Amino acid sequence: MRGDLVDRIMAIMEASFDPAYGEAWNRRQVEDALLLGNCHAYVVNPSGLPAKDDEPAAGFSLSRSGFEEEELLLFAVTPEYRGRGIGRSILDALYRAAESRGAKRLLLEMRRGNPAERLYRAFGFSTIGERKAYYRTPHGTRIDAITFAYQFEQDS
Template sequence: MTPRDDVDQIMTIMAAAFDPAYGEAWTRRQVEDALLMGNCHAYLAAPDGAPVSEHERAVGFSLSRTGFEEEELLLFGVIPEYRNCGVGKAILSALRAAAHSRGARRLLLEMRRGNPAERLYRTIGFSVIGERRDYYRTPVGTRIDAITFACEIT
């Protein structure tokens, strides 16, 4: 797949997976710009959670950024009809392995309070390390707390 195909698939998944009421989806330009940096990585998952092959349709993705001994999960999404089927867990397991190979000792992520993905994050070992009150603002102006999570990579 070409990087353009990857971005096309990420945008398609994001449109299906992210609730527009929260304004969390990135623009195509934001995704492209992130991927131009050498320390950002995309993972596209097939319906079985494995890396998507050249002619397969992706049903989930992650976008992460590597820093000194840390990897930050920037975006993560799974098309709704593939949720609770192991795809999200497979994506996060692949992220953990890839981050470890890049020298990361822990994974970080930040999410809005009430995000249903919290259950999955906790299941695979993420725990709360911080909170930002009223950090996010929805398109209609509602304020929502941000929760920061970390997961040690062993």
């Protein structure tokens, strides 16, 4: 297990996810995912490029590949680096990596109302379903999950 990688992911996640929604994973969940051969972590520096060990980390994605599809499990950019295209560059890199792993579409699930929807739609994702009351906030409120997909065939 690459503890330094987990440390970097946890630091970005803790700075990025609003605790009001309970979306962040704990360390154990991240470690367990990374033990699986089909989960892929990608950490970028403030320029949106793959972060070297001695560079600060500004954002990351964690995805899981399945048969002809790749699911974005976690995705965040720390607040100080937002709004300059880093999120978009992570999605671009995910697309390329997923394609090289044989994916034909990307999937993700988002709580209803997350402003990230604008970025997903601009990228080319569209809604394919919803799970009513799927997320439960620490205060017990239920929020729907919206499932988005991006079909690679759109490119050709």
